[in-house]
Amino acid sequence: MTMKKLKWGMIGGGEGSQIGPAHRLGAGLDGVFEFSAGALDHRPDYGIDYGQRLGLGDRAYGGWEEMLEAEKKRDDRVDLVTVATPNATHFEITKAFLENGFHVLCEKPMTMTIEEGEDIVEIAKKTGNICAVNYGYTGYSLVRHMRAMIARGDIGKVRLVNAEFAHGHHADATDADNPRVRWRYDPAQAGVSAQFADCGIHALHMASFVTGQEVEKLSADTVSCIDVRTLEDDAMVNFRMDGGAVGRLWTSSIAIGRQHGLGIQVFGETGGLRWSQEHPNQLYYMPLGERLQVIERGEANLSPEADRTSRVTIGHAEGMPLAFANIYADLAEAISARKESRIMDSAANLYPRAEDGLRSMAAVFAVAQSGKEDGKWMDARPPMFR
Amino acid sequence: MTMKKLKWGMIGGGEGSQIGPAHRLGAGLDGVFEFSAGALDHRPDYGIDYGQRLGLGDRAYGGWEEMLEAEKKRDDRVDLVTVATPNATHFEITKAFLENGFHVLCEKPMTMTIEEGEDIVEIAKKTGNICAVNYGYTGYSLVRHMRAMIARGDIGKVRLVNAEFAHGHHADATDADNPRVRWRYDPAQAGVSAQFADCGIHALHMASFVTGQEVEKLSADTVSCIDVRTLEDDAMVNFRMDGGAVGRLWTSSIAIGRQHGLGIQVFGETGGLRWSQEHPNQLYYMPLGERLQVIERGEANLSPEADRTSRVTIGHAEGMPLAFANIYADLAEAISARKESRIMDSAANLYPRAEDGLRSMAAVFAVAQSGKEDGKWMDARPPMFR
Amino acid sequence: MTMKKLKWGMIGGGEGSQIGPAHRLGAGLDGVFEFSAGALDHRPDYGIDYGQRLGLGDRAYGGWEEMLEAEKKRDDRVDLVTVATPNATHFEITKAFLENGFHVLCEKPMTMTIEEGEDIVEIAKKTGNICAVNYGYTGYSLVRHMRAMIARGDIGKVRLVNAEFAHGHHADATDADNPRVRWRYDPAQAGVSAQFADCGIHALHMASFVTGQEVEKLSADTVSCIDVRTLEDDAMVNFRMDGGAVGRLWTSSIAIGRQHGLGIQVFGETGGLRWSQEHPNQLYYMPLGERLQVIERGEANLSPEADRTSRVTIGHAEGMPLAFANIYADLAEAISARKESRIMDSAANLYPRAEDGLRSMAAVFAVAQSGKEDGKWMDARPPMFR
Amino acid sequence: MTMKKLKWGMIGGGEGSQIGPAHRLGAGLDGVFEFSAGALDHRPDYGIDYGQRLGLGDRAYGGWEEMLEAEKKRDDRVDLVTVATPNATHFEITKAFLENGFHVLCEKPMTMTIEEGEDIVEIAKKTGNICAVNYGYTGYSLVRHMRAMIARGDIGKVRLVNAEFAHGHHADATDADNPRVRWRYDPAQAGVSAQFADCGIHALHMASFVTGQEVEKLSADTVSCIDVRTLEDDAMVNFRMDGGAVGRLWTSSIAIGRQHGLGIQVFGETGGLRWSQEHPNQLYYMPLGERLQVIERGEANLSPEADRTSRVTIGHAEGMPLAFANIYADLAEAISARKESRIMDSAANLYPRAEDGLRSMAAVFAVAQSGKEDGKWMDARPPMFR
Numbered sequence A, B, C, D: 001m002t003m004k005k006l007k008w009g010m011i012g013g014g015e016g017s018q019i020g021p022a023h024r025l026g027a028g029l030d031g032v033f034e035f036s037a038g039a040l041d042h043r044p045d046y047g048i049d050y051g052q053r054l055g056l057g058d059r060a061y062g063g064w065e066e067m068l069e070a071e072k073k074r075d076d077r078v079d080l081v082t083v084a085t086p087n088a089t090h091f092e093i094t095k096a097f098l099e100n101g102f103h104v105l106c107e108k109p110m111t112m113t114i115e116e117g118e119d120i121v122e123i124a125k126k127t128g129n130i131c132a133v134n135y136g137y138t139g140y141s142l143v144r145h146m147r148a149m150i151a152r153g154d155i156g157k158v159r160l161v162n163a164e165f166a167h168g169h170h171a172d173a174t175d176a177d178n179p180r181v182r183w184r185y186d187p188a189q190a191g192v193s194a195q196f197a198d199c200g201i202h203a204l205h206m207a208s209f210v211t212g213q214e215v216e217k218l219s220a221d222t223v224s225c226i227d228v229r230t231l232e233d234d235a236m237v238n239f240r241m242d243g244g245a246v247g248r249l250w251t252s253s254i255a256i257g258r259q260h261g262l263g264i265q266v267f268g269e270t271g272g273l274r275w276s277q278e279h280p281n282q283l284y285y286m287p288l289g290e291r292l293q294v295i296e297r298g299e300a301n302l303s304p305e306a307d308r309t310s311r312v313t314i315g316h317a318e319g320m321p322l323a324f325a326n327i328y329a330d331l332a333e334a335i336s337a338r339k340e341s342r343i344m345d346s347a348a349n350l351y352p353r354a355e356d357g358l359r360s361m362a363a364v365f366a367v368a369q370s371g372k373e374d375g376k377w378m379d380a381r382p383p384m385f386r
């Protein structure tokens, strides 16, 4: 299958940024997106200079407004804009690009408030433009396969999901005042939640992604293990989903000895599944009453969703850049299908959307509020979806 | 060091019982306890017959009352009685033996109510007899070492404990009516809690054992994933400990794909530890800012507590029967020291006690109540210790 | 099933010995063997003192000859004698006890020469007494199951076995002169081979045990990685078996980072199997064209050989002392069956025999010779079995 | 650091080929190489069509000769040509491009004979053009780090290397006649060796790469486990290296249950290292007398060689496409440095070279010959390097 090259632009992700390189790897991997424009840094001159070094030429802009103005006038305007700036700027930038006819992939968390989230959902709906949210871990081939297995009934009705995203990278009290760490636990900069909003929502979204169920209500126990922190560095969240599943989610940034710590276990009436981001090429499956089996990425006869997202032969590790690339591949297919006025490949129709970003926001506020109220159960749905 | 042989008796643990063989393995392993008397079955004739086949001769009794009467008259009366009968009978039997001058090792849960638990604690105190409770997993050499490391400050002040005991052995809805499974989820027979009272308390006790802290309050989310059940088959418990540690505990019997599922992670200010019952001969340790290390059972220069409980050379697996044996070895030392009017080896003074059994009971009721009240935080301490 | 208690005696295994405690654990575990007599130390007084402390009374002897004389006159003479002395004494002691009507369990290597091995085989045959050899790792439940699976055809005709016993405990050159290490690499004391004779033969015997095939010829590459050593500390052995299987075996004592390192992989026409001593409760199985499965010790519907040797419920680790205990359980059954003039349980008829000890001797000499002759292929069979 | 885009071309790797996509992923990943030209298929029309679909326009050629003619006339000729055709064509194509001034990355095995290999080495030397060989697994960040650790003495003098590349993908006898499998074991098409030439050389090269030592002599035991095969599907190779290291290498294609099976263990005087391709983001390290440690890809303070090849943050898996990308990144740096007349970054100067490809060829012939001569030790060096 041929695919016409698409043009891609980026806001944020400047030199030295954490997530910028992963986006460039992911978007570039298949050679479908051409990196064509960007406003990469909050310092205009740095952004332009870096953009030029990355080959953007005069489409290396000093700021996102400038980029928006310039790009919307071009015939060869970018087909997709990734927003990888700090959280507080996502809403404004995403909104502006959507309203001006661009498809957007926004980093998580999509917005800072539920209201902003609802706005984005409505703008996306109204304009018809794609607004995807980068829950990039859902791009892993075996996460896709997990979803497909559950959807086709391999483990029966889902009873319980147990998700984790617990690492130890903010465990050093002597480093807690380091500005690169401190802002995350400061409500003035980070909003109502730290660790849950940063990592927990990945795990919560994954719970929805693989089960095909949405979170309805939740109860949270949030704590700050390091004194100087206002926001939580550890949280346990219990939740209930609209298909009847019970949920449990642990997230932490003080779990010394754990490097990343994203993982998920799903238990249904007739089987159980287990997957972990640090070893993403194996999926553990036990059909009720049988033995634990190891499903390998790339093995024969998996689901179309798994096949589409598997790029090298079995036994060879695939990693996180390929998971990101799969999100971009979904978007390339979605955008191309629109351009070509055809129905998109349903196995690609799995990129997380504005609705998911909004739901995460609602969950963040519910967690923060429940945490303050001794674990009171809260409606976790955005008002819009109640 | 020589040790005079001690005499050991058993109530329950009849032919075909689940836990009986593990006790006989554990008690017999070091050749210190001689299996000398027993009332092994609720059916007198079966119990006598089986006891005789196990070599008890005329000290194979038809019932525990008969055994108590006979043994207390003997000069060579048993030094220790293990109570391994169904839960509802523990209190009565344990009480009777303690009051008549016997040391007792009671299976968990020690009693059915908090009041009974407080009674046992007081009787033990009053009589001066040992009342141990079989949280046998604390006998593992590396669990002992974990405790020693934390006590000596290897991970600094403990911030958070995350314990699990989640398996999948009651996940089959079509088997839920099987009498061997059903009674566990029936309040008439099992009391106020099923999975937490059966497995959760092992994990909760282990959290206390390794941190040296006691649980003060807790909040629980309990669910029955299978319709016909009244009591919970899955629970998440958040708790707080008296040394300031935050706790999280997940227990389940519907987690298909997990065979046993007892494990514990402890995170302190300067390090993290992780251990799992299914691979008990490795303890994972990360000092803050360094690398994950693998501590092996039997390696040189571990703590006295680890050395005492390690029986074969490094690299050879030790399993659960040896963990049980370590509890018995503690008791042998405790009893011998009393007989010999000497101070016992402090590294052996680690067997779980009536106080621990009582605390578990208080936790069981707190979990059950919190579960009913939407996770309301409950005092988890027995009234006696408030 | 009742079993009349059997009486057990031991030569060697004195205080502080390496393997003595494991034998006492293993023999005592089921309560079938009563530890009744012993000549435990090469220093008569130490042996008597220690034996008395272990409860042997006047059956604690100063030497094996004395023990033999005394025991053979008793009506209640020991039913089984374990020989756990240094290698060079095995032959003489084993021979003497066999010839005087005792059953013997001899530590490996059974003898120092092939001729001695053939002698033992013939004496055992002539006298009709049991002469077992302690390849104790074959007692693991899942090793038994592996054998059963292969025997019943679960992996088809065996093509290739790959066995390893490679650890790093003699890797420290600065410790190589330590007398406790040095003798092992000194031909005057250790014979023609060090690491292969000490560890390699366990792996080689296991290859035969699980496949049911015997080694016919072999080629070895032996090296001493530490200068002061004369004998090998690392060897690779290629071999061929009488059922057509190809074999590969690596043994090392300089493999830093490996704690024990015994493991085996077997590949047949229709499946593959993998097991490792350090995690002995899982057996990995892949039927051709299907997925890797995890077989758990203690799971339902395994072979009779596995069931018989599994003692605690699934998910609980069993370790090396239980593997040894299984060898003793085999012997208890074999001896009891003889006493009771009945056919023994065929699932217990798996203890390694004098023939196996002899075959190992032949392999040791073949390895040593091949190592000297640049890997020349050598007949690995004892002359008796050619 | 900016890097001017380089132009990249490919021979072979047509639609449906096994390794083509991995090259395009790897070369494209950093956006440094622009895929500009190709002769992708042995069927001219298919190659042109596919090349055009991949965006090559009129630089999609019908054959490599045509491509060579056309490209050498262009000012913007490709900077690097990857040769990913079947083995028998590598020599001719590589030679032609080198001689015409192109840098080449040739797939392994570089040639079919030692003589051809020597030719390539000489041509590369004479022309001064880069001839790299795609031992792509050496691109993994932690393999690079292993090399750096050994080079700086972290494990002392290397005593022994144990390498494996054993999988089970050609184990099905009923599929052995499948043309896609059969040619590999047919000397007419595959040359003197099957499994060793295909997989074994990766492991052997890795042994050299990480130790910095070259293979001098070897002895091999080669077998065909499936009757219809002429060439080996399993081989054990013992070898000696020029720095004194002993080597052992097992390669197999009948090892059912193993998916990929490339791994390496290195044991030195003061430490041991272990790495496996299926979980490439962890490197296990034990300093003599200390504990096993887990080195994580991306951790702080690794070697420059590791840092350069690590692309996403710690805890996120990186996989094989990134390893390939690292080879391409080395080449980009090497080519750019030449263009810019500067010294290249020494941490990038690690791509495998024609000399390595030649050494592999010599090893292949030595293995084949030794296999035929009962494991006779053979000189494994190419005549040129003796």
Ligand SMILES: NC(=O)c1ccc[n+]([C@@H]2O[C@H](COP(=O)([O-])OP(=O)(O)OC[C@H]3O[C@@H](n4cnc5c(N)ncnc54)[C@H](O)[C@@H]3O)[C@@H](O)[C@H]2O)c1
Pocket: A011, A012, A013, A014, A015, A016, A017, A018, A019, A020, A039, A040, A041, A042, A043, A063, A064, A084, A085, A086, A087, A089, A107, A108, A109, A134, A135, A136
């Ligand atoms: N999906 C994931 O797995 C994942 C992982 C890490 C970060 N993130 C998200 O990505 C976003 C960026 O995180 P990061 O860790 O890379 O942050 P960072 O601070 O490392 O980098 C932010 C970059 O954005 C640039 N920037 C800031 N304001 C800008 C503006 N107004 N216009 C243009 N550029 C601007 C900065 O100069 C910088 O280069 C955050 O929202 C974060 O939550 C997501």
Ligand SMILES: NC(=O)c1ccc[n+]([C@@H]2O[C@H](COP(=O)([O-])OP(=O)(O)OC[C@H]3O[C@@H](n4cnc5c(N)ncnc54)[C@H](O)[C@@H]3O)[C@@H](O)[C@H]2O)c1
Pocket: B011, B012, B013, B014, B015, B016, B017, B018, B019, B020, B039, B040, B041, B042, B043, B063, B064, B084, B085, B086, B087, B089, B107, B108, B109, B134, B135, B136
């Ligand atoms: N510590 C642990 O890890 C662990 C594990 C399993 C069970 N247990 C506990 O052990 C106890 C027994 O559990 P089980 O699974 O072995 O039960 P079981 O039902 O398998 O066996 C109970 C045994 O007690 C005998 N018995 C019952 N009433 C008796 C009486 N009045 N007098 C004498 N014998 C009597 C029965 O005949 C039977 O032999 C329970 O309290 C359970 O919670 C603890």
Ligand SMILES: NC(=O)c1ccc[n+]([C@@H]2O[C@H](COP(=O)([O-])OP(=O)(O)OC[C@H]3O[C@@H](n4cnc5c(N)ncnc54)[C@H](O)[C@@H]3O)[C@@H](O)[C@H]2O)c1
Pocket: C011, C012, C013, C014, C015, C016, C017, C018, C019, C020, C039, C040, C041, C042, C043, C063, C064, C084, C085, C086, C087, C089, C107, C108, C109, C134, C135, C136
């Ligand atoms: N099967 C296994 O896995 C395994 C493991 C370790 C050792 N072994 C074997 O067990 C045997 C003993 O090894 P070890 O490591 O325990 O040795 P050790 O040196 O630690 O102990 C030997 C014991 O035998 C006693 N002894 C020596 N000569 C004696 C004699 N003539 N009479 C009575 N006692 C005597 C010594 O006093 C000492 O107590 C060796 O043959 C060894 O190969 C087997």
Ligand SMILES: NC(=O)c1ccc[n+]([C@@H]2O[C@H](COP(=O)([O-])OP(=O)(O)OC[C@H]3O[C@@H](n4cnc5c(N)ncnc54)[C@H](O)[C@@H]3O)[C@@H](O)[C@H]2O)c1
Pocket: D011, D012, D013, D014, D015, D016, D017, D018, D019, D020, D039, D040, D041, D042, D043, D063, D064, D084, D085, D086, D087, D089, D107, D108, D109, D134, D135, D136
């Ligand atoms: N480095 C590695 O890890 C690795 C892995 C797999 C394969 N390989 C090597 O890569 C090479 C290709 O292997 P493959 O498995 O991709 O083979 P393949 O048969 O799947 O593909 C070969 C491709 O080359 C094309 N081709 C054949 N002859 C050609 C010619 N004369 N001109 C142009 N194109 C031609 C074919 O049309 C096909 O597209 C082999 O040398 C193999 O050993 C290396």
